[in-house]
Each structure stands twice: as C-alpha cells, then as structure tokens.
Amino acid sequence: MSLSAENLIAIRRQLHRIPEIGMEEFETQALLLKIIRAMPQAFLQIKTWKTAILVHVQGSQARYTIGYRTDIDGLPVTEETGLPFSSQHPGKMHACGHDIHMTVALGILSYFAEHQPLANLVFIFQPAEENASGGKQLYEAGALDEWMPDEIYAFHDNPQLPAGVIGCRQGTLFAxxxxxxxxxxxxxxxxxxxxxxxxxxxxxxxxxxxxxxxxxxxxxxxxxxxxxxxxxxxxxxxxxxxxxxxxxxxxxxxxxxxxxxxxxxxxxxxxxxxxxxxxxxxxxxxQGGYYPVENDPQTTKSFISYMENTPGVAYQETQPAMTGEDFGFLLSKIPGTMFWLGVESPYSLHSEHLAPKEGAIIKGVTAMIGFLKQRQIEIKSK
Missing domain, CATH: 3.30.70.360 (Alpha-Beta Plaits)
Known part of the structure; x- marks a missing residue:
C-alpha cells in the first residue's frame, strides 16, 4: 500500500531526528533502505554508492528513463526548534529541509512501486548536497551510468511560500x-x-x-x-x-x-x-558542482503547464534566488527541472529554528505523482 500522509509524517520525523553531514549519512541510508525494502519489490532494483541509494523502477514500456533526485544530508547546526522529534545528533540538524525532500521522494516511490510506470523511473537519494558536491561526485563516479535518466526532476522546500504551493520558472532558479x-x-x-x-x-x-x-x-x-x-x-x-x-x-x-x-x-x-x-x-x-540551476525549456514547460492547470495544485511563478544547489551540475548533464515546494515558516533555510509545515508533504507527493504520470503519457505519444 502506498505510504499515507500519516505514514509520511512519521517517516519525516524519524529522518529529522538523525541528521548527518555529507558523505557520513550512514544511519540515514540504513533507514531509507529499510523503508524502501518494505515496499513491493516486483518493479524495483536497488543499488548503493557510498551513502547514496539508487532505485530503478522498471517501466512497462521502457524506452525512456525519468530521474527524480532528493538530497539526504543535514547541516552542522544546533537545533533550537523545541520540537519533540528534534535532532538526536548534537550539533547537527536538518535545517535545510532535506528530511522533507526525502519523505516526498519516498511517497512518490511508494506509489510507483505498486503502480508500474510506463517509463523507467530512477530515484536518486544523493548525499553531500551541502558540503561536497555529492551530485557531481555520484555522476563522475559512474554510479548513474547503468540507469542514466533522459530527463530529471528535483525540488527544494521554500519557507517563504505557503505550505504545499509549487513554485517554478523558466530559466535559472538558483545561482x-x-x-x-x-x-x-x-x-x-x-x-x-x-x-x-x-x-x-x-x-x-x-x-x-x-x-x-x-x-x-x-x-x-x-x-x-x-x-x-x-x-x-x-x-x-x-x-x-x-x-x-x-x-x-x-x-x-x-x-x-x-x-x-x-x-x-x-x-x-x-x-x-x-x-x-x-x-x-x-x-x-x-566551484565544485554548484553550477547555476538552469531549468530545461521543454521539461519545464510541461511541468508548469501541468501544475497551472491541475485542480487542487497551487502554483506560483517564482523569481531567481542567489542560493546555491548542486542539482545544477546534474542539470548541466541531463535536461530537467527544479522547483520549489512551499513549507511556510517564519524562519529561513539553515536557521536553527526552521520548522517546515508537514502538510506540504502529501501535497508535494500528490502533485509529483500526477505530473510524472502525465509526463509519461506525453513521452509515449511522441
């Protein structure tokens, strides 16, 4: 059964308790693998590279591969939220919302583990976004070669947007x-x-x-x-x-x-x-792998069209931000789109007080499942 909203919130809180610095995400990797292996395995293949996890979902008409990337590392920040599920690792915190990112990815994956997609899907649980260009390392090590996506997607949570709002734009999203x-x-x-x-x-x-x-x-x-x-x-x-x-x-x-x-x-x-x-x-x-996040015109046109025209999805065009993201390196190699998911907080990313609204999780999962289903139909019709 696909992970429910309640399941996802519980998972997010588990992940929030165990933040780890890039390339040291051993406990995080173990928890993610436990959750993924509990899903139906008929369509899934799993492999690891260092602390990364790659999950291949076999499509029924496998002429094309769509990638979905999430980052998994935390920051060297001492948490001050006072939440009952605060970090149990002193001096470390998911202060950039990567626990939200991972949880949304798991929600999407759980759906396609039960509902075989048309195209192949590759879910990339990537380490070291914050400190060591994990996306560049993974790519250059050849970890993606066997399952190289034809296009790829990812998001970053945004405290300034209302919970669940999808934000995107053509062109550059991040510097x-x-x-x-x-x-x-x-x-x-x-x-x-x-x-x-x-x-x-x-x-x-x-x-x-x-x-x-x-x-x-x-x-x-x-x-x-x-x-x-x-x-x-x-x-x-x-x-x-x-x-x-x-x-x-x-x-x-x-x-x-x-x-x-x-x-x-x-x-x-x-x-x-x-x-x-x-x-x-x-x-x-x-510079490492921190290239500008420049959205591909075609995938982004499809993404924005779906989000703008789908009932129940709140979409907002956003302006470029001078924040950095190593997904830019992957976009320099693979066409794709990055977007924002609103999590509505008075505190900024990297703040020791950041507490994203968890209601955004299921909205992000639902929107991306719908888009990926629609995108596969578009690709099939070409």
Missing part, C-alpha cells in the same frame, strides 16, 4: 556559486620600520576594495552577480606589520558564463595585487 580562498604572503615586521616589511593588511585591503568593482564595472547591469568577502584574517597585534592575510568569500551568478567571468576577474585582481605588493599569492577558486 551557481564559487568559493574564494585567497592568501597573500608578504613579510612581517616592526610597525616603526615599514620599509623592511611587506604589509599584507594593506595588500588585503586593496584586494577587498578592488573586488567591489567587478559587479558594478565588469558586468552588464541587467545581468546578476554577487561577490561577497565574509572573512578577513591578518596580523596579531597593533604594532606588528602583518606578514599574511587570509581572505575568504563567495561568488554567486545566475549563469555559468557570468560565474566564470567573475572568477576570471577575481583571479586577475588577486594576481595584480600580489605583483603590486611584491608578495606571494595562494588562490583557490572552488
């Missing part, structure tokens, strides 16, 4: 991100003798100042990008010239082209600062 780690290495010295030192506070300050010109002077004003430097560490005491400066930040852009352009400007500026201040530079621009 691509890139970490900036810059270390300038000069020579420390006495404050009274600056000529004998190479001051990395001044070099770092010049870097911070010049970085601010990238968005304002290197990008088309109608193109979106953000460069934020959130960490600057240099020196020890006020009368000693700092010999090193460590500066860390992030790049956000709505297209990969703009992200790469900003990365190049960061590199050029950093290298120019190092040359000008006669110091060494260690620069790491790390």
């Amino acid at each position: 691509g991100t890139c970490e900036i780690h810059a270390k300038f290495i000069g020579k420390s010295g006495h404050a009274a003798f600056p000529q004998n030192a190479k001051d990395m506070v001044v070099a770092g300050a010049a870097f911070v100042t010049q970085i601010q010109t990238i968005v304002s002077r290197n990008l088309d004003p109608i193109q979106a990008g953000v460069v934020t430097l959130g960490h600057f560490n240099a020196g020890t005491v006020g009368n000693v010239i700092a010999g090193t400066a460590q500066i860390d930040g992030t790049i956000r852009a709505l297209t990969q082209e703009i992200n790469l352009k900003i990365q190049q400007r960061v590199r050029t500026i950093a290298e120019s600062i190092a040359a000008g201040f006669e110091c060494q530079l260690e620069l790491d621009l790390h």
